[in-house]
Amino acid sequence: MEKLLIIDDNVDIRQQLKWGLCEDYSVLLAGDVNEGLGLFKKNRPKVVILDLGLPPHEDTSIEGFRGLGELLELDPYVKVIMLTGNSERENALKAMQMGAYDFFPKPPILNELKVIISRAFHLTNLEDQNRSLQRAVEQKAGDSGGMIGQCPEMLSIFSTIRKVAPSDVSIFITGENGTGKELVAQAIHDSSLRKKHPFIPINCGAIPENLLESELFGHEKGSFTGAHSTVQGKVEYAQKGTLFLDEIGELPVNLQVKLLRFLQEGVIQRVGGRHDIPIDTRTVCATNVDIARAIKEGKFREDLYYRISVISINLPPLRDRGDDILILANYFLRMFNEEYHKRVRRFSAASVNFLKNYDWPGNVRELRNRVQRSIIMSESTALEPSDLGCTTEQSELTDNIQPAIRLKEARDNVERQMIGAAIDQQNGSIVKAAEVLGVSRPTLYDLMKKHNMAPLSTYPEKTL
Ligand SMILES: Nc1ncnc2c1ncn2[C@@H]1O[C@H](COP(=O)(O)OP(=O)(O)OP(=O)(O)O)[C@@H](O)[C@H]1O
Ligand SMILES: [Mg+2]
Incomplete structure:
Protein backbone atom coordinates (compact mmCIF):
# COMPACT_ATOMS: atom_id res chain seq x y z
CA MET A 1 0.00 0.00 0.00
CA GLU A 2 1.27 3.49 -0.84
CA LYS A 3 2.04 5.76 2.09
CA LEU A 4 0.10 9.01 2.46
CA LEU A 5 1.05 11.69 4.98
CA ILE A 6 -1.61 14.07 6.31
CA ILE A 7 -0.48 17.18 8.21
CA ASP A 8 -3.39 19.05 9.80
CA ASP A 9 -3.90 20.50 13.27
CA ASN A 10 -7.62 19.77 13.28
CA VAL A 11 -8.19 16.39 14.94
CA ASP A 12 -11.59 15.91 13.32
CA ILE A 13 -10.25 16.44 9.82
CA ARG A 14 -7.32 14.10 10.51
CA GLN A 15 -9.64 11.37 11.73
CA GLN A 16 -12.18 11.87 8.95
CA LEU A 17 -9.48 11.60 6.32
CA LYS A 18 -7.85 8.63 7.98
CA TRP A 19 -11.12 6.69 8.09
CA GLY A 20 -11.92 7.62 4.55
CA LEU A 21 -8.54 6.81 3.11
CA CYS A 22 -7.08 3.99 5.20
CA GLU A 23 -8.56 1.31 2.98
CA ASP A 24 -6.53 2.53 -0.01
CA TYR A 25 -3.45 4.00 1.64
CA SER A 26 -1.29 3.51 4.62
CA VAL A 27 -2.11 6.83 6.29
CA LEU A 28 0.36 8.73 8.50
CA LEU A 29 -0.94 11.58 10.66
CA ALA A 30 0.80 14.69 11.99
CA GLY A 31 -0.56 17.72 13.83
CA ASP A 32 2.11 20.25 12.91
CA VAL A 33 4.91 20.84 10.47
CA ASN A 34 7.78 19.51 12.59
CA GLU A 35 5.99 16.29 13.42
CA GLY A 36 5.08 15.98 9.74
CA LEU A 37 8.67 16.50 8.58
CA GLY A 38 9.82 13.84 11.06
CA LEU A 39 7.33 11.32 9.67
CA PHE A 40 8.23 12.34 6.13
CA LYS A 41 11.94 11.70 6.66
CA LYS A 42 11.24 8.29 8.17
CA ASN A 43 8.63 7.08 5.67
CA ARG A 44 9.24 9.03 2.48
CA PRO A 45 5.62 9.11 1.27
CA LYS A 46 5.19 10.26 -2.32
CA VAL A 47 2.06 12.28 -1.61
CA VAL A 48 1.39 14.64 1.32
CA ILE A 49 -1.79 16.48 2.29
CA LEU A 50 -0.79 19.70 4.03
CA ASP A 51 -2.94 22.24 5.86
CA LEU A 52 -1.98 25.84 5.11
CA GLY A 53 -2.79 27.26 8.55
CA LEU A 54 -0.84 25.34 11.16
CA PRO A 55 0.32 26.02 14.73
CA PRO A 56 1.89 28.14 16.03
CA HIS A 57 0.45 30.43 13.31
CA GLU A 58 -2.99 28.89 12.72
CA ASP A 59 -4.36 32.15 11.34
CA THR A 60 -1.78 32.70 8.63
CA SER A 61 -0.25 30.55 5.94
CA ILE A 62 3.31 30.92 7.21
CA GLU A 63 3.66 27.40 8.60
CA GLY A 64 2.00 25.86 5.56
CA PHE A 65 4.47 27.59 3.26
CA ARG A 66 7.37 26.58 5.46
CA GLY A 67 6.21 22.96 5.47
CA LEU A 68 5.81 22.98 1.70
CA GLY A 69 9.26 24.50 1.20
CA GLU A 70 10.95 21.97 3.47
CA LEU A 71 9.11 19.01 1.97
CA LEU A 72 10.18 20.04 -1.53
CA GLU A 73 13.69 20.58 -0.28
CA LEU A 74 13.74 17.01 1.07
CA ASP A 75 12.18 15.57 -2.06
CA PRO A 76 11.70 17.80 -5.12
CA TYR A 77 9.31 15.27 -6.63
CA VAL A 78 6.88 14.90 -3.71
CA LYS A 79 3.29 15.81 -4.55
CA VAL A 80 1.87 18.13 -1.91
CA ILE A 81 -1.88 18.76 -1.89
CA MET A 82 -2.70 21.89 0.14
CA LEU A 83 -5.84 22.02 2.30
CA THR A 84 -7.10 25.57 2.35
CA GLY A 85 -9.78 27.56 4.14
CA ASN A 86 -12.28 29.73 2.25
CA SER A 87 -10.35 32.94 2.58
CA GLU A 88 -7.06 31.48 1.47
CA ARG A 89 -7.45 31.24 -2.26
CA GLU A 90 -4.63 33.67 -2.94
CA ASN A 91 -2.28 31.81 -0.67
CA ALA A 92 -3.31 28.56 -2.31
CA LEU A 93 -2.23 29.96 -5.66
CA LYS A 94 1.02 31.11 -4.14
CA ALA A 95 1.59 27.58 -2.84
CA MET A 96 1.07 26.26 -6.37
CA GLN A 97 3.72 28.66 -7.61
CA MET A 98 6.06 27.38 -4.92
CA GLY A 99 5.61 23.87 -6.27
CA ALA A 100 2.52 22.43 -4.56
CA TYR A 101 0.76 19.84 -6.71
CA ASP A 102 -2.82 20.98 -6.09
CA PHE A 103 -5.06 22.55 -3.47
CA PHE A 104 -8.34 21.52 -2.00
CA PRO A 105 -10.92 23.52 -0.01
CA LYS A 106 -11.91 22.68 3.55
CA PRO A 107 -13.91 20.84 4.65
CA PRO A 108 -12.60 18.15 2.30
CA ILE A 109 -15.13 16.19 0.27
CA LEU A 110 -13.73 12.72 0.47
CA ASN A 111 -14.66 11.36 -2.94
CA GLU A 112 -13.28 14.33 -4.79
CA LEU A 113 -10.12 14.38 -2.72
CA LYS A 114 -9.67 10.68 -3.47
CA VAL A 115 -9.55 11.38 -7.19
CA ILE A 116 -6.89 14.04 -6.70
CA ILE A 117 -4.80 11.80 -4.46
CA SER A 118 -4.98 8.92 -6.86
CA ARG A 119 -3.92 11.18 -9.74
CA ALA A 120 -1.01 12.45 -7.69
CA PHE A 121 0.19 8.89 -7.06
CA HIS A 122 -0.34 8.02 -10.68
CA LEU A 123 1.79 10.99 -11.70
CA THR A 124 4.63 10.27 -9.26
CA ASN A 125 4.75 6.71 -10.50
CA LEU A 126 4.95 7.90 -14.11
CA GLU A 127 7.67 10.35 -13.14
CA ASP A 128 9.55 7.61 -11.29
CA GLN A 129 9.41 5.44 -14.37
CA ASN A 130 10.68 8.29 -16.52
CA ARG A 131 13.53 8.95 -14.19
CA SER A 132 14.62 5.35 -14.07
CA LEU A 133 14.48 5.19 -17.87
CA GLN A 134 16.63 8.31 -17.96
CA ARG A 135 19.07 6.79 -15.48
CA ALA A 136 19.25 3.58 -17.48
CA VAL A 137 20.06 5.54 -20.63
CA GLU A 138 22.72 7.54 -18.82
CA GLN A 139 24.25 4.43 -17.31
CA LYS A 140 24.40 2.84 -20.71
CA ALA A 141 26.16 5.99 -21.90
CA GLY A 142 29.14 4.76 -19.90
CA ASP A 143 29.48 1.91 -22.40
CA SER A 144 29.14 4.24 -25.38
CA GLY A 145 31.92 6.63 -24.49
CA GLY A 146 29.61 9.01 -22.63
CA MET A 147 27.24 9.31 -25.57
CA ILE A 148 23.57 9.54 -24.79
CA GLY A 149 21.07 8.09 -27.20
CA GLN A 150 18.21 5.67 -27.43
CA CYS A 151 16.75 6.15 -30.88
CA PRO A 152 17.32 3.25 -33.31
CA GLU A 153 19.89 5.19 -35.37
CA MET A 154 22.03 5.99 -32.33
CA LEU A 155 21.74 2.45 -30.94
CA SER A 156 22.97 1.12 -34.24
CA ILE A 157 25.88 3.59 -34.17
CA PHE A 158 26.85 2.44 -30.66
CA SER A 159 26.79 -1.14 -31.84
CA THR A 160 28.97 -0.26 -34.85
CA ILE A 161 31.44 1.49 -32.53
CA ARG A 162 31.67 -1.61 -30.34
CA LYS A 163 32.21 -3.83 -33.36
CA VAL A 164 34.84 -1.76 -35.16
CA ALA A 165 36.76 -0.33 -32.22
CA PRO A 166 39.09 -3.29 -31.58
CA SER A 167 40.25 -3.53 -35.21
CA ASP A 168 42.31 -0.96 -37.05
CA VAL A 169 39.94 -0.24 -39.92
CA SER A 170 39.70 3.41 -40.85
CA ILE A 171 36.44 5.11 -39.97
CA PHE A 172 34.72 7.94 -41.75
CA ILE A 173 32.25 9.95 -39.67
CA THR A 174 29.72 12.28 -41.26
CA GLY A 175 27.09 14.50 -39.73
CA GLU A 176 25.99 18.11 -39.39
CA ASN A 177 27.72 20.55 -37.03
CA GLY A 178 27.52 19.54 -33.40
CA THR A 179 26.09 16.06 -33.94
CA GLY A 180 28.88 14.42 -31.93
CA LYS A 181 31.45 13.42 -34.56
CA GLU A 182 34.40 14.08 -32.29
CA LEU A 183 32.69 12.25 -29.45
CA VAL A 184 32.29 9.20 -31.69
CA ALA A 185 35.97 9.36 -32.69
CA GLN A 186 36.95 9.55 -29.02
CA ALA A 187 34.60 6.68 -28.15
CA ILE A 188 36.20 4.53 -30.85
CA HIS A 189 39.63 5.30 -29.46
CA ASP A 190 38.56 4.70 -25.86
CA SER A 191 37.17 1.28 -26.62
CA SER A 192 40.08 0.24 -28.83
CA LEU A 193 43.28 -1.59 -27.94
CA ARG A 194 45.07 1.72 -28.48
CA LYS A 195 43.27 3.46 -25.64
CA LYS A 196 46.42 3.75 -23.47
CA HIS A 197 48.14 5.67 -26.27
CA PRO A 198 47.34 9.20 -27.46
CA PHE A 199 44.18 10.37 -29.21
CA ILE A 200 45.32 13.22 -31.42
CA PRO A 201 42.68 15.42 -33.06
CA ILE A 202 43.59 17.83 -35.80
CA ASN A 203 41.18 20.19 -37.46
CA CYS A 204 42.20 20.40 -41.11
CA GLY A 205 39.89 23.37 -41.66
CA ALA A 206 41.28 25.50 -38.86
CA ILE A 207 44.94 25.64 -39.87
CA PRO A 208 46.18 27.86 -42.71
CA GLU A 209 47.15 25.83 -45.74
CA ASN A 210 50.84 26.80 -45.66
CA LEU A 211 51.20 25.58 -42.06
CA LEU A 212 49.10 22.48 -42.35
CA GLU A 213 51.72 20.20 -43.85
CA SER A 214 54.21 20.95 -41.10
CA GLU A 215 51.47 20.67 -38.48
CA LEU A 216 50.56 17.22 -39.80
CA PHE A 217 53.93 15.75 -40.66
CA GLY A 218 56.41 17.95 -38.74
CA HIS A 219 59.52 19.58 -40.16
CA GLU A 220 63.30 19.33 -40.01
CA LYS A 221 65.47 22.13 -38.67
CA GLY A 222 66.21 24.66 -41.40
CA SER A 223 63.63 23.31 -43.81
CA PHE A 224 62.10 26.78 -44.19
CA THR A 225 62.69 30.26 -42.83
CA GLY A 226 61.84 30.19 -39.16
CA ALA A 227 62.27 26.43 -38.77
CA HIS A 228 64.81 26.79 -35.99
CA SER A 229 64.50 23.28 -34.72
CA THR A 230 63.17 19.93 -35.78
CA VAL A 231 59.51 19.55 -34.82
CA GLN A 232 57.32 16.46 -34.77
CA GLY A 233 53.95 16.61 -36.49
CA LYS A 234 50.59 15.53 -35.12
CA VAL A 235 50.81 12.27 -37.04
CA GLU A 236 53.97 11.36 -35.19
CA TYR A 237 52.39 12.26 -31.83
CA ALA A 238 49.65 9.77 -32.61
CA GLN A 239 52.21 6.93 -32.66
CA LYS A 240 50.46 3.74 -31.42
CA GLY A 241 47.28 5.76 -30.79
CA THR A 242 44.51 7.27 -32.89
CA LEU A 243 44.75 10.17 -35.33
CA PHE A 244 41.49 12.08 -35.73
CA LEU A 245 41.40 14.18 -38.89
CA ASP A 246 38.46 16.52 -38.47
CA GLU A 247 37.00 18.43 -41.44
CA ILE A 248 38.98 16.22 -43.78
CA GLY A 249 37.05 17.75 -46.68
CA GLU A 250 39.11 20.92 -46.17
CA LEU A 251 42.42 19.17 -46.78
CA PRO A 252 44.18 20.72 -49.81
CA VAL A 253 44.70 18.35 -52.74
CA ASN A 254 48.51 18.26 -52.47
CA LEU A 255 48.22 17.13 -48.86
CA GLN A 256 45.61 14.59 -49.81
CA VAL A 257 48.32 12.90 -51.87
CA LYS A 258 50.73 12.88 -48.93
CA LEU A 259 48.08 11.60 -46.58
CA LEU A 260 47.22 8.81 -48.97
CA ARG A 261 50.86 7.75 -49.17
CA PHE A 262 51.07 7.69 -45.37
CA LEU A 263 47.90 5.61 -45.11
CA GLN A 264 49.07 3.13 -47.73
CA GLU A 265 52.66 2.74 -46.65
CA GLY A 266 52.56 3.57 -42.96
CA VAL A 267 55.46 6.03 -43.24
CA ILE A 268 55.81 9.80 -43.30
CA GLN A 269 58.54 12.29 -44.14
CA ARG A 270 58.85 15.52 -42.22
CA VAL A 271 58.90 18.72 -44.28
CA GLY A 272 62.49 19.08 -45.47
CA GLY A 273 63.28 15.56 -44.31
CA ARG A 274 64.69 12.74 -46.44
CA HIS A 275 64.08 9.58 -44.54
CA ASP A 276 60.86 7.70 -43.92
CA ILE A 277 59.53 7.53 -40.38
CA PRO A 278 57.31 4.51 -39.72
CA ILE A 279 54.07 5.38 -37.97
CA ASP A 280 51.60 2.98 -36.45
CA THR A 281 48.26 4.72 -35.89
CA ARG A 282 44.64 4.24 -36.56
CA THR A 283 42.94 6.99 -38.57
CA VAL A 284 39.47 8.31 -37.99
CA CYS A 285 38.24 11.09 -40.29
CA ALA A 286 35.20 13.33 -40.09
CA THR A 287 33.45 15.88 -42.24
CA ASN A 288 30.26 17.89 -42.35
CA VAL A 289 30.50 18.61 -46.06
CA ASP A 290 29.06 16.48 -48.81
CA ILE A 291 32.13 14.47 -49.76
CA ALA A 292 30.52 12.83 -52.80
CA ARG A 293 30.00 16.27 -54.27
CA ALA A 294 33.57 17.33 -53.42
CA ILE A 295 34.79 14.24 -55.31
CA LYS A 296 32.63 15.08 -58.32
CA GLU A 297 33.94 18.62 -58.32
CA GLY A 298 37.53 17.36 -58.21
CA LYS A 299 38.16 18.80 -54.76
CA PHE A 300 38.61 15.48 -53.03
CA ARG A 301 40.53 12.45 -54.31
CA GLU A 302 38.37 9.42 -54.79
CA ASP A 303 41.21 7.00 -53.97
CA LEU A 304 41.80 8.76 -50.66
CA TYR A 305 38.10 8.63 -49.92
CA TYR A 306 38.03 4.85 -50.38
CA ARG A 307 41.11 4.48 -48.23
CA ILE A 308 39.70 6.44 -45.27
CA SER A 309 36.14 5.20 -45.38
CA VAL A 310 36.29 1.46 -44.91
CA ILE A 311 33.48 1.94 -42.41
CA SER A 312 31.20 4.98 -42.52
CA ILE A 313 29.21 6.28 -39.59
CA ASN A 314 26.56 8.87 -40.33
CA LEU A 315 25.27 10.80 -37.32
CA PRO A 316 21.62 11.86 -37.73
CA PRO A 317 20.73 15.50 -37.01
CA LEU A 318 19.26 16.07 -33.56
CA ILE A 401 -1.90 25.42 -28.86
CA GLN A 402 0.16 22.47 -27.92
CA PRO A 403 0.70 22.86 -24.17
CA ALA A 404 -3.04 23.24 -23.74
CA ILE A 405 -3.59 20.14 -25.79
CA ARG A 406 -0.99 18.25 -23.85
CA LEU A 407 -2.48 19.13 -20.48
CA LYS A 408 -5.94 18.34 -21.72
CA GLU A 409 -4.73 15.06 -23.18
CA ALA A 410 -3.12 14.15 -19.89
CA ARG A 411 -6.31 14.93 -17.98
CA ASP A 412 -8.43 13.02 -20.45
CA ASN A 413 -6.15 10.03 -20.24
CA VAL A 414 -6.32 9.90 -16.47
CA GLU A 415 -10.09 10.39 -16.55
CA ARG A 416 -10.54 7.64 -19.09
CA GLN A 417 -8.32 5.24 -17.18
CA MET A 418 -9.99 5.88 -13.86
CA ILE A 419 -13.47 5.52 -15.28
CA GLY A 420 -12.55 2.31 -17.06
CA ALA A 421 -10.93 0.87 -13.94
CA ALA A 422 -13.86 1.84 -11.72
CA ILE A 423 -16.42 0.27 -14.02
CA ASP A 424 -14.38 -2.89 -14.30
CA GLN A 425 -13.89 -3.11 -10.55
CA GLN A 426 -17.61 -2.68 -10.01
CA ASN A 427 -18.38 -5.40 -12.55
CA GLY A 428 -19.94 -2.94 -14.89
CA SER A 429 -22.19 -1.24 -12.41
CA ILE A 430 -22.40 2.40 -13.40
CA VAL A 431 -24.11 3.30 -10.15
CA LYS A 432 -21.34 1.83 -8.06
CA ALA A 433 -18.63 3.15 -10.32
CA ALA A 434 -20.09 6.65 -10.06
CA GLU A 435 -20.12 6.28 -6.31
CA VAL A 436 -16.49 5.18 -6.16
CA LEU A 437 -15.46 7.99 -8.48
CA GLY A 438 -17.37 10.53 -6.44
CA VAL A 439 -19.52 11.78 -9.30
CA SER A 440 -23.22 11.51 -10.02
CA ARG A 441 -24.50 8.85 -12.37
CA PRO A 442 -25.54 11.30 -15.13
CA THR A 443 -22.08 12.91 -14.90
CA LEU A 444 -20.44 9.53 -15.34
CA TYR A 445 -22.63 8.81 -18.38
CA ASP A 446 -21.63 12.17 -19.82
CA LEU A 447 -17.97 11.47 -19.22
CA MET A 448 -18.23 8.06 -20.86
CA LYS A 449 -19.91 9.61 -23.83
CA LYS A 450 -17.26 12.29 -24.02
CA HIS A 451 -14.52 9.67 -24.04
CA ASN A 452 -16.30 7.44 -26.49
CA MET A 453 -16.08 4.69 -23.96
CA ALA A 454 -17.40 1.24 -24.69
CA PRO A 455 -21.12 1.22 -25.44
CA LEU A 456 -23.11 0.54 -22.30
CA SER A 457 -24.40 -2.75 -23.57
CA THR A 458 -20.95 -4.28 -23.10
CA TYR A 459 -21.25 -3.51 -19.40
CA PRO A 460 -24.31 -5.39 -18.24
CA GLU A 461 -25.87 -3.06 -15.71
CA LYS A 462 -26.38 -5.22 -12.66
CA THR A 463 -27.84 -2.74 -10.24
CA LEU A 464 -29.75 0.26 -11.30
N1 LIG B 1 25.09 11.74 -27.99
C1 LIG B 1 25.64 12.67 -27.19
N2 LIG B 1 25.56 12.54 -25.87
C2 LIG B 1 26.09 13.48 -25.04
N3 LIG B 1 26.73 14.57 -25.46
C3 LIG B 1 26.85 14.75 -26.79
C4 LIG B 1 26.32 13.82 -27.73
N4 LIG B 1 26.59 14.24 -28.97
C5 LIG B 1 27.26 15.40 -28.83
N5 LIG B 1 27.43 15.71 -27.52
C6 LIG B 1 28.08 16.94 -27.00
O1 LIG B 1 27.79 17.97 -27.94
C7 LIG B 1 28.93 18.77 -28.21
C8 LIG B 1 29.32 18.67 -29.67
O2 LIG B 1 29.85 17.39 -29.96
P1 LIG B 1 31.08 17.17 -30.97
O3 LIG B 1 32.13 18.22 -30.76
O4 LIG B 1 31.50 15.76 -30.87
O5 LIG B 1 30.32 17.44 -32.34
P2 LIG B 1 30.93 17.55 -33.81
O6 LIG B 1 30.02 16.80 -34.69
O7 LIG B 1 32.36 17.17 -33.79
O8 LIG B 1 30.76 19.11 -34.08
P3 LIG B 1 31.46 20.01 -35.26
O9 LIG B 1 30.87 19.56 -36.54
O10 LIG B 1 31.04 21.39 -34.90
O11 LIG B 1 32.92 19.77 -35.14
C9 LIG B 1 30.00 18.26 -27.27
O12 LIG B 1 29.96 19.01 -26.08
C10 LIG B 1 29.59 16.84 -26.98
O13 LIG B 1 30.05 16.41 -25.72
MG1 LIG C 1 34.01 18.37 -34.34
Missing part, protein backbone atom coordinates in the same frame (compact mmCIF):
# COMPACT_ATOMS: atom_id res chain seq x y z
CA ARG A 319 15.85 17.05 -34.95
CA ASP A 320 15.50 13.49 -36.32
CA ARG A 321 16.30 11.73 -33.05
CA GLY A 322 12.80 11.78 -31.52
CA ASP A 323 12.75 11.46 -27.75
CA ASP A 324 16.54 11.60 -27.59
CA ILE A 325 16.14 15.38 -27.62
CA LEU A 326 14.38 15.27 -24.26
CA ILE A 327 16.69 12.61 -22.86
CA LEU A 328 19.72 14.71 -23.79
CA ALA A 329 18.06 17.89 -22.50
CA ASN A 330 17.37 16.27 -19.13
CA TYR A 331 20.88 14.90 -19.01
CA PHE A 332 22.37 18.36 -19.55
CA LEU A 333 19.87 19.84 -17.09
CA ARG A 334 21.04 17.48 -14.35
CA MET A 335 24.67 17.93 -15.24
CA PHE A 336 24.70 21.75 -15.20
CA ASN A 337 22.33 21.92 -12.27
CA GLU A 338 24.90 20.05 -10.21
CA GLU A 339 27.83 21.93 -11.64
CA TYR A 340 26.36 25.35 -10.84
CA HIS A 341 24.56 24.29 -7.63
CA LYS A 342 21.19 25.41 -8.94
CA ARG A 343 17.70 24.21 -8.12
CA VAL A 344 16.30 23.79 -11.60
CA ARG A 345 14.23 20.61 -11.62
CA ARG A 346 12.58 20.39 -14.96
CA PHE A 347 11.47 21.90 -18.25
CA SER A 348 8.03 23.49 -18.25
CA ALA A 349 5.45 21.95 -20.57
CA ALA A 350 5.94 24.83 -23.00
CA SER A 351 9.70 24.25 -22.95
CA VAL A 352 9.26 20.57 -23.68
CA ASN A 353 7.25 21.61 -26.68
CA PHE A 354 9.89 24.01 -27.84
CA LEU A 355 12.63 21.39 -27.41
CA LYS A 356 10.66 18.86 -29.42
CA ASN A 357 9.66 21.18 -32.25
CA TYR A 358 12.68 23.41 -32.67
CA ASP A 359 14.86 22.69 -35.70
CA TRP A 360 18.24 22.49 -33.87
CA PRO A 361 20.54 23.71 -36.64
CA GLY A 362 23.46 23.48 -34.19
CA ASN A 363 22.38 20.02 -33.02
CA VAL A 364 23.60 18.58 -29.68
CA ARG A 365 26.13 21.35 -29.16
CA GLU A 366 23.38 23.96 -29.45
CA LEU A 367 21.13 22.04 -27.07
CA ARG A 368 23.92 21.73 -24.55
CA ASN A 369 24.76 25.43 -24.76
CA ARG A 370 21.15 26.55 -24.46
CA VAL A 371 20.53 24.39 -21.40
CA GLN A 372 23.79 25.50 -19.82
CA ARG A 373 23.06 29.18 -20.35
CA SER A 374 19.51 28.95 -19.07
CA ILE A 375 20.55 27.11 -15.92
CA ILE A 376 23.17 29.72 -15.13
CA MET A 377 20.56 32.47 -15.54
CA SER A 378 17.51 30.73 -14.07
CA GLU A 379 15.98 31.75 -10.76
CA SER A 380 13.14 29.26 -10.68
CA THR A 381 12.67 25.51 -10.53
CA ALA A 382 11.33 25.09 -14.08
CA LEU A 383 12.91 26.31 -17.31
CA GLU A 384 10.62 28.29 -19.59
CA PRO A 385 11.08 28.67 -23.37
CA SER A 386 12.35 32.21 -22.88
CA ASP A 387 15.08 30.87 -20.56
CA LEU A 388 16.17 28.60 -23.37
CA GLY A 389 16.57 31.59 -25.63
CA CYS A 390 13.42 30.78 -27.56
CA THR A 391 12.24 33.91 -29.35
CA THR A 392 8.59 34.95 -29.33
CA GLU A 393 8.28 33.88 -32.94
CA GLN A 394 9.55 30.41 -32.17
CA SER A 395 7.33 30.11 -29.15
CA GLU A 396 4.32 31.19 -31.18
CA LEU A 397 5.16 28.41 -33.54
CA THR A 398 5.41 25.81 -30.87
CA ASP A 399 3.57 26.62 -27.70
CA ASN A 400 0.38 28.35 -28.72
